[in-house]
Amino acid sequence: MDKNNKIPFQEDNYTHNINRNGERTLDRRGFMKTLVGAAGLFAISTLPWGAVAAKELMGLGEKDYARQKIAEVSKVAVGDSVDFSFPSEHDSAILIRLSEKKYVAYQNACTHLRCPVFWVKEEGEMICPCHHGKFNASTGEPTAGPPRRPLPEIKLEIDNGVIYAIGVKRYEA
Amino acid sequence: MKRSHLHVAILCVILAVNVVLTQLVVHQYFFQNYAAVLIYGGFNLLLFPVAVFVYKHDRRQRGVNTHE
Numbered sequence: 001m002d003k004n005n006k007i008p009f010q011e012d013n014y015t016h017n018i019n020r021n022g023e024r025t026l027d028r029r030g031f032m033k034t035l036v037g038a039a040g041l042f043a044i045s046t047l048p049w050g051a052v053a054a055k056e057l058m059g060l061g062e063k064d065y066a067r068q069k070i071a072e073v074s075k076v077a078v079g080d081s082v083d084f085s086f087p088s089e090h091d092s093a094i095l096i097r098l099s100e101k102k103y104v105a106y107q108n109a110c111t112h113l114r115c116p117v118f119w120v121k122e123e124g125e126m127i128c129p130c131h132h133g134k135f136n137a138s139t140g141e142p143t144a145g146p147p148r149r150p151l152p153e154i155k156l157e158i159d160n161g162v163i164y165a166i167g168v169k170r171y172e173a
Numbered sequence: 174m175k176r177s178h179l180h181v182a183i184l185c186v187i188l189a190v191n192v193v194l195t196q197l198v199v200h201q202y203f204f205q206n207y208a209a210v211l212i213y214g215g216f217n218l219l220l221f222p223v224a225v226f227v228y229k230h231d232r233r234q235r236g237v238n239t240h241e
Contacts, residue, residue, distance in 0.1 A: 028181065032228050035184040039224035042191035046214040049198045053210035 065167045070095050070105070073161045081119035083108075086154055086165040092116055093154055094126070095163065096137055103163060106140050106151035117151065126151070180231040187224050191217060 026034075055061055071082045082095040086107070094108040096119050108117040108126070115130035119137065126135040133145030140151040155167040194217040201209040 028177075029232070032181060032184055032231065035181075035188055036221075036224045036228045038188055039184075039191055039221045042188075042195055043218045043221035046195060046198050046217040049202055050211055050214035053202060053207040053214070056205070057207045057211070 061170075063167070065165075067157070068165045070156075070163045070165055073158065073163060076163070079121045081121075084165070087168065093165070094119060095154075095156075095165075096126075098138060102138075103156050103158070104138060104140070105154035105156055105165060106135075107154065107168065108151065110147055111142065111149040111151060112145070112147040180227055183227050184224055187220050187227070191220055194220070 065087050068084075068086055070084050070086075076082055076095070076097045078097050078099060080097055084093050084095060085091055086093045086105075091107055092109065093105055094117065095103060095105040097103050106117075106126070109115070110117050110128040110130065110133055112128065112131060112133050115128050117126045117128045117133070117135060119125075120127050124137060125143070126137050127133070128135075128145065128147065131146045133147040134143045135141065135147070135151055136143050140153050142148060142150065152171060153169040154165050155169060157164045157166045194213045197213045198210050198217065201207075201213065
């Protein structure tokens with residue numbers, strides 16, 4: 001005789017009137033609810049972007065640097081360079097006077113393996129001695145060798161014949 | 174299109190616009206157009222109440238008892 005497919009004894013556990021058939025099917029209204037929820041999710045997900053954008057607009061992302069004297073204009077001939085460190089004593093940097101009025105300064109740790117890049121006046125280039133990486137002096141962009149990223153540029157200010165470093169430009173790849 | 178599917182279609186369009194706006198927000202942030210980020214993000218935020226309104230409107234039109 002078949003033992004399966006039959007109720008062994010009379011059940012009386014008070015759950016016979018709970019009808020959950022089709023509980024998990026997605027009806028029209030459930031689908032609309034999902035869409036509204038997704039719209040809410042998108043709305044919330046843009047909040048952090050708005051927050052950081054507002055922060056940038058209000059200039060809160062800019063770092064404060066102490067103004068630092070580098071050299072006097074009269075002591076730097078056109079085509080010469082001056083080594084200094086900015087913003088801290090461990091961030092070596094180089095100032096180059098490219099022409100009568102044009103000064104540029106970079107943090108001179110090579111963007112390859114951080115060897116100190118130096119200025120070669122005769123070639124008009126900045127050269128890294130370790131792997132012969134070269135940088136364009138007027139932009140800081142790498143032109144040859146292993147480095148692929150530009151040198152961080154330092155903002156300068158010339159006041160009463162003295163050159164000051166006033167900040168480091170934000171890195172833009 | 175069936176009349177009853179109008180609201181579903183509207184919600185789908187809202188969601189598609191949400192996707193587009195979110196992508197615009199991210200890209201404009203990358204290109205540092207921060208004002209554009211705020212504008213697109215604002216539209217994205219506004220779309221949520223619109224979606225809720227469409228949903229509620231649909232329920233009201235069908236005379237659904239909210240206390241079911």
